[in-house]
Amino acid sequence: MEPMGSIIKKMERVLYDKKPYRLTALKQLQEEELGDPFKILIGTILSSRTRDETTTKVVKTLFKRFKNAKELAEGNLEEIKQIIYSIGFYNVKAKRIIEVSQLIVKRFDGKVPNSIEKLLELPGVGRKTANCVLVYGFNKPTIPVDTHVHRISNRIGLVNTKTPEKTEIELNNIINKKYWLRLNNIFVMYGQNICLPMAPKCELCELKKMCKFYHANAKT
16 A cells, blocks of 8 residues: 555646635635634534535625624524525524524534544534534544545545545554645645545546556546
């Protein structure tokens, strides 16, 4: 297997040297909000099954109106629905972010917990969301695995897994911890712009030699 440092460098070269692709919604939110864990948490919940561009706009509007967990916990459901209506499953997510905010205020004194065990106690927060909060909100090394990380890891032969949960376990076992903070952001950017689910831009990719998908489809 090619060293992870080399894989990341090749991805970065494609993304940054040849064309300046935009930051992911979470990376942009991290930079704009100085890594505020609460805003990272809410942004991650809202980002599920939603385009990054939409998530970024909605999160900015939401946090202009509600500054912290206490304000959002006391927010009006219908008003929040109106703010986030362009987000996928906005009805469910509006209720969810209020519930999460209320629990953070009640159980954690308004502060987002910084352990995966405590984060998983929040309603609707799974391992991917919890790990995103740890990486982007607390700068703690872990590997959030979404569809992009899962897909690319399997395509280039890092793992051979059926679910994101199993991919996370395998990546934790084989990847040096010094790369964990960078992995999600670079893999998600690569998955959004180069290694697409359908019709990936293999002509731009520098990882073709190790890519099972490319070799399986090279003649078609």
